[in-house]
Amino acid sequence: MKARSRPAGTAxxxxxxxxxxxxxxxxxxxxxxxxxxxxxxxxxxxxxPRFIEAAWFTLWQASLSTVLTVVAALPLTWVVSRFNFRxxxxxxxxxxxxxxxxxxxxxxxxxSVFDAGLWALxxxxxxxxxxxxxxxxxxxxxxxxxxxxxxxxxxxxSPIRRFRMIVLPLIRPALASASAIVFLFCFTSFGTVLVLGxxxxxxxxxxxxxxxxxxxxxxxxxxxxLIQLATVTAxxxxxxxxxxxxxxxxxxxxxxxxxxxxxxxxRSAWAILTVSxxxxxxxxxxxxxxxxAGRGVGWRSLLTDTPSAVDPLPAIAxxxxxxxxxxxxxxxxxxxxxxxxxxxxxGGWFDLLLMLPLGTSAVTIGFGFLxxxxxPIDLRGTAALVPLAHAxxxxxxxxxxxxxxxxxxxxxxxxxxxxxxxSPxxxxxEIDLPIVTRALAVGAGFAAVVSLGEFGATSFVVRxxxxxxxxxxxRYLGRPGSSNFATAMALAVVLAAMxxxxxxxxxxxxxxxxxxx
Amino acid sequence: MLxxxxxxxxxxxxxxxxxxxxxxxxxEVVALLGPSGSGKSTLLRxxxxxxxxxxxxxLFNGKDLTGVPVHERGFGxxxxxxxLFPHLSxxxxxxxxxxxxxxxxxDVRARVAEVLGWxxxxxxxxxxxxxxxxxxxxxxxxARTLAPRPPLVMLDEPVGALDRMLRERLVEDIGGxxxxxxxxxxxxxxxxxxxxxxxxxxxxxxxxxxxxxxxYQTLATAPATPWVTEFLGVKPRT
Numbered sequence: 001m002k003a004r005s006r007p008a009g010t011a012x013x014x015x016x017x018x019x020x021x022x023x024x025x026x027x028x029x030x031x032x033x034x035x036x037x038x039x040x041x042x043x044x045x046x047x048x049p050r051f052i053e054a055a056w057f058t059l060w061q062a063s064l065s066t067v068l069t070v071v072a073a074l075p076l077t078w079v080v081s082r083f084n085f086r087x088x089x090x091x092x093x094x095x096x097x098x099x100x101x102x103x104x105x106x107x108x109x110x111x112s113v114f115d116a117g118l119w120a121l122x123x124x125x126x127x128x129x130x131x132x133x134x135x136x137x138x139x140x141x142x143x144x145x146x147x148x149x150x151x152x153x154x155x156x157x158s159p160i161r162r163f164r165m166i167v168l169p170l171i172r173p174a175l176a177s178a179s180a181i182v183f184l185f186c187f188t189s190f191g192t193v194l195v196l197g198x199x200x201x202x203x204x205x206x207x208x209x210x211x212x213x214x215x216x217x218x219x220x221x222x223x224x225x226l227i228q229l230a231t232v233t234a235x236x237x238x239x240x241x242x243x244x245x246x247x248x249x250x251x252x253x254x255x256x257x258x259x260x261x262x263x264x265x266x267r268s269a270w271a272i273l274t275v276s277x278x279x280x281x282x283x284x285x286x287x288x289x290x291x292x293a294g295r296g297v298g299w300r301s302l303l304t305d306t307p308s309a310v311d312p313l314p315a316i317a318x319x320x321x322x323x324x325x326x327x328x329x330x331x332x333x334x335x336x337x338x339x340x341x342x343x344x345x346x347g348g349w350f351d352l353l354l355m356l357p358l359g360t361s362a363v364t365i366g367f368g369f370l371x372x373x374x375x376p377i378d379l380r381g382t383a384a385l386v387p388l389a390h391a392x393x394x395x396x397x398x399x400x401x402x403x404x405x406x407x408x409x410x411x412x413x414x415x416x417x418x419x420x421x422x423s424p425x426x427x428x429x430e431i432d433l434p435i436v437t438r439a440l441a442v443g444a445g446f447a448a449v450v451s452l453g454e455f456g457a458t459s460f461v462v463r464x465x466x467x468x469x470x471x472x473x474x475r476y477l478g479r480p481g482s483s484n485f486a487t488a489m490a491l492a493v494v495l496a497a498m499x500x501x502x503x504x505x506x507x508x509x510x511x512x513x514x515x516x517x
Numbered sequence: 518m519l520x521x522x523x524x525x526x527x528x529x530x531x532x533x534x535x536x537x538x539x540x541x542x543x544x545e546v547v548a549l550l551g552p553s554g555s556g557k558s559t560l561l562r563x564x565x566x567x568x569x570x571x572x573x574x575x576l577f578n579g580k581d582l583t584g585v586p587v588h589e590r591g592f593g594x595x596x597x598x599x600x601l602f603p604h605l606s607x608x609x610x611x612x613x614x615x616x617x618x619x620x621x622x623x624d625v626r627a628r629v630a631e632v633l634g635w636x637x638x639x640x641x642x643x644x645x646x647x648x649x650x651x652x653x654x655x656x657x658x659x660a661r662t663l664a665p666r667p668p669l670v671m672l673d674e675p676v677g678a679l680d681r682m683l684r685e686r687l688v689e690d691i692g693g694x695x696x697x698x699x700x701x702x703x704x705x706x707x708x709x710x711x712x713x714x715x716x717x718x719x720x721x722x723x724x725x726x727x728x729x730x731x732x733y734q735t736l737a738t739a740p741a742t743p744w745v746t747e748f749l750g751v752k753p754r755t
Binding site: 408410412413415416417418419420421422423424426427430431434435438 | 565566567586587588589590591592593594596598600602603604613614617618661665
C-alpha cells in the first residue's frame with residue numbers, strides 16, 4: 001500500500017513533545033543532578049541516620065501496604081469476576097472511586113474517622129489501591145473459563161486447592177503487575193503521608209520536600225530525588241516486564257457468568273460484598289459527616305470571606321483554571337506524541353522519554369521547576385508553573401489513554417469505508433476525525449483529573465495568592481480549631497465531587513470498559 | 518458481468534497475483550478455494566481497488582475499472598476481520614454505505630431495519646459493536662456489506678473465525694441472503710465443504726493463479742492437474 005508521508009506533521013508530532021519534555025523535564029533533572037554534586041549531598045543521603053530511617057520506612061510501609069491491599073482486595077475480586085449479580089456495574093464503579101480521589105482528599109477522609117498515625121496511613125493506602133487489584137486481576141480472572149475449576153472439582157480438588165492449583169497460577173502475572181503498581185504508589189506516596197503522618201512519618205518523598213523547603217539543604221534534597229528516581233524507574237521497568245508476560249497469556253473472551261449458587265457460596269459472596277463495600281464507604285461517609293459538623297460551619301466558611309486565610313472560592317476557581325490550561329497543554333503535547341507512536345510503534349527511546357515523568361516523583365518535578373526554570377525567562381514567580389507541572393505529570397496518562405483509541409483506526413477501517421463508497425476526504429471525516437476527537441476528549445479528561453488532585457509538585461511551585469484546592473485543604477488541616485477542620489473537609493468534598501464529575505464524563509465518552517493503568 | 522484478465526500484483530519481490538483470470542456472470546456465486554497464501558484475498562482486494570495492479574485488467578459490465586477509485590466502484594467487500602467501525606452503533610455501521618450514496622434518511626432507516634431483520638439483529642441496532650460476540654459481529658459485517666445492494670458481493674472467509682456449529686448455520690444463511698438479493702458473489706474459503714455448499718462454481722487458486730474453475734462436481738471428476746486432484750483429495754478414476 002502507498003504509505004502517506006507527511007513530513008511536516010511527523011516533525012511536529014515528534015519535535016514539540018521532545019522540546020517540551022526536554023525543557024520542562026530533562027533540563028530540570030540535569031540541574032538537580034548538578035546541584036547534588038555540589039556540597040555533601042550524596043554522602044549525607046547515604047550516611048545520615050535520618051535518611052536511612054526514611055528510606056527504610058518508605059520501603060516497609062510500601063511493602064506492608066501492598067500485601068494488605070492484595071489480601072483485602074482478593075475476596076472482592078473473586079466475587080466481582082466470578083459471579084453475575086444485579087448492580088455489579090455499580091459495585092465496580094464504587095470500588096474505583098477511591099482510586100480517582102486526590103491523595104489529599106483520601107488523607108482528609110481518613111483523618112475524619114481515624115487518629116493520624118501509621119495505621120491510618122496504611123489503611124488509606126489500602127483504601128486507595130484496592131481498585132488497582134480488583135480491576136487488573138479481575139480483568140484476567142473473569143476470563144478464566146469456570147469449567148476448568150469444575151473439572152478440578154470433579155477430580156476431587158477442594159475449593160482451596162482449586163484456587164491454589166488452577167486460579168492462582170493463571171492470575172499470578174496479573175497479581176504481580178498489580179502489586180508492582182500498588183507498591184509504586186505507596187512508595188511515592190506524598191500527600192497522604194503528609195496529612196496522616198503529621199510530620200512524624202517520613203517517606204523519602206516527604207524527606208525531599210522537608211529538606212528542600214524547611215531546611216533548605218538543597219544538595220541533599222537533590223541526591224534524594226535522584227535516588228528516588230532511580231528506584232522508581234527500576235520498578236517501572238520490572239512491572240512493564242511482568243505486564244508483558246501477563247498479556248502473553250491467552251484467555252477466553254469474557255464468559256457468561258452465573259449468579260452465586262444458593263447456600264454457602266451465595267452467603268459468602270454477599271458477606272464479602274457487604275464487608276468490602278462497607279469498609280470502603282466508611283471514610284467517604286466520615287468525610288461528608290465531618291464536613292457537616294458544627295452545623296455546617298465548614299460549608300458556610302466556603303462562601304464567606306475569612307480575613308486570616310486565603311478564600312476557598314478563588315482557590316476553586318484557580319484549580320478549575322489550572323485544570324483547563326494543564327489539560328490543553330497535556331492534550332496537545334501528549335496527543336501529538338501519541339499520534340507519532342501510533343504511526344511508528346511504541347517501545348523506542350521516545351516512548352521511554354514520554355513515560356519517564358511517571359517514574360519521577362511529583363515532588364522531584366516541582367523541585368526541578370524551582371531550580372531550573374529561571375532561564376531564558378524567569379517563570380519561577382509566576383502562576384504558569386502550576387499548570388505546566390500538572391501538564392507534565394498528566395502527559396504519560398494522556399498518551400496511554402489516547403494511544404489505544406488512535407490505534408483502533410486500522411488501515412482496514414479506512415479500506416472498509418472506501419469500499420462502502422466514502423471518498424478519501426469522507427473517510428477522514430467519518431472515521432479518523434470522530435475517533436481522534438474522542439481520544440483527545442478522553443485524554444483531556446484524564447489530564448483534568450490529574451491536575452485537580454495534584455499536590456506533590458504543586459506544593460513546591462504554588463504561591464499563596466494562586467493556591468489550589470488540594471494545597472488549601474492541606475493548609476486548613478494544619479490550622480488548629482474545629483471550624484478549620486470542617487472547612488478542610490468541606491473543600492475535600494467539593495474536590496471529590498469535581499473529580500467524580502469528570503470521571504463520569506470520561507466514562508460516557510469512552511464507553512468501553514478499559515483500565516486506567 | 519465481471520471479467521478479471523491476467524491480473525498481477527506484487528508485494529515487493531513476491532508476486533501475490535501472477536496472471537490470475539476469472540469470470541463471473543450475473544447472480545452467480547463463485548467460491549474461491551485454495552491453500553493459504555495462494556492469493557485469494559489479494560484477488561478480492563484487487564477487484565475492490567485496494568491493490569494496484571501491475572498488469573492485466575478488470576472489466577465490469579464491459580467497462581475497464583483501471584483508474585476507478587475504490588469508493589466509486591460500488592462493490593461489497595466483507596473483511597475477514599470484519600473491520601467494524603468501533604465508534605458507531607450496529608445500525609450506524611449498517612447504514613454507512615447507504616449514507617455514502619446519499620440515500621434519504623427514511624429509506625436508510627427502512628433498509629437498515631430490513632437487513633438487520635434478515636440477520637436476526639433488530640434488537641441490537643443501538644448496541645456498540647465492541648460489545649457483540651464474534652458471531653454477532655460477523656452478522657453485522659454481512660449486513661453492512663449487503664445493505665447498499667452491491668451488484669457484486671465479495672466475502673473473505675466470512676465464517677472463518679467462528680466455531681464449527683455456528684459456521685454451518687451461517688453458511689446456509691449467507692447462501693439464502695445472496696439468493697434473495699440476486700447479487701453475484703465471490704466467496705473466499707479454504708474449506709471444501711463450505712465451497713461446495715454455497716457456490717454455483719468453484720475456482721481453485723494456487724500461487725497467484727486460478728488453475729481451474731467449474732462446478733465442484735466437475736472439478737472432482739475431471740481435475741485439470743495432479744495438484745488439483747491432490748488438493749481436492751479425490752481419487753482419480755482409473
